[in-house]
Amino acid sequence: MTRNPQNERIxxxxxxxxxxxxFGKIFNIYYNVILVFIYKLTKNRMQAEDIVQETFAKxxxxxxxxxxxRPIKSYLYKTSYNLYIDIYRKSLRAKEMLKELYYQxxxxxxxxxxxxxxxxxxxxxxxxxxxxxxxxxxxxxxxFDGLTxxxxxxxxxxxxxxxxxxxxxxxxxxxxxxxxxxx
Numbered sequence: 001m002t003r004n005p006q007n008e009r010i011x012x013x014x015x016x017x018x019x020x021x022x023f024g025k026i027f028n029i030y031y032n033v034i035l036v037f038i039y040k041l042t043k044n045r046m047q048a049e050d051i052v053q054e055t056f057a058k059x060x061x062x063x064x065x066x067x068x069x070r071p072i073k074s075y076l077y078k079t080s081y082n083l084y085i086d087i088y089r090k091s092l093r094a095k096e097m098l099k100e101l102y103y104q105x106x107x108x109x110x111x112x113x114x115x116x117x118x119x120x121x122x123x124x125x126x127x128x129x130x131x132x133x134x135x136x137x138x139x140x141x142x143x144f145d146g147l148t149x150x151x152x153x154x155x156x157x158x159x160x161x162x163x164x165x166x167x168x169x170x171x172x173x174x175x176x177x178x179x180x181x182x183x
Contacts, residue, residue, distance in 0.1 A: 012068040015059075023063075026072060027056055033073075034080050041084050051087070055080040120178065127177040131170055138163055139170040 014022035034055060039048040058079055059066075066075075128136060138156070141147045142163070147155070149163045156163075 008072055009068050012066050012072060015063050016066050016068070018063065023056075023060060026059075030073060030076050031056070034076050037077060038080050038084055041081075047087070051080055051083045054083050058083075119181075123177055123181055124174060127174050128170070131173065135166045135170050138166040142167055 008026070011022040011026055015026065031052060035048055035052045038051045039045060042048045042051070055076055059072075059076070066072075128139065131139060138152055141152045141155070142149070149160050149167075152158075152163045153160045
């Protein structure tokens with residue numbers, strides 16, 4: 001069926017009475033047109049399809065209120081656009097909430113009590129000093145001197161695997177010390 005105002009008026013009258021075939025015809029005429037319109041806004045095919053389906057669901061849900069003297073195309077464009085705007089606003093609110101939580105977390109981390117920082121640093125220093133001498137030397141070369149595992153391996157004449165194992169041991173001891181300590 002082509003777009004003809006007289007035919008549309010007849011279809012709208014039938015839809016108002018609950019005629020599903022008439023609804024199907026309107027759906028077939030306008031689905032792709034509205035989908036293209038909404039896709040240009042969302043740039044997301046699935047979201048656009050959801051909005052268009054919701055638009056037609058609203059048309060059916062409020063079929064008794066249809067004004068047969070107004071073009072159905074206008075109703076569909078307006079309804080789909082309003083649904084898009086609602087989703088867009090919710091998305092902005094969600095982004096703002098996440099941004100606020102992010103900033104609050106950063107502030108709370110940066111405002112950590114200096115005494116706690118000092119206690120943590122002292123614990124880290126103590127734990128490093130308690131490492132076996134070889135493990136401590138390898139860890140210091142990696143983390144403080146910035147040497148790669150290959151460079152440490154060459155300098156100490158040990159395998160890269162030994163370097164990896166020793167650094168793993170040091171990190172495990174540091175994590176354990178920090179986890180078990182209450183600040």
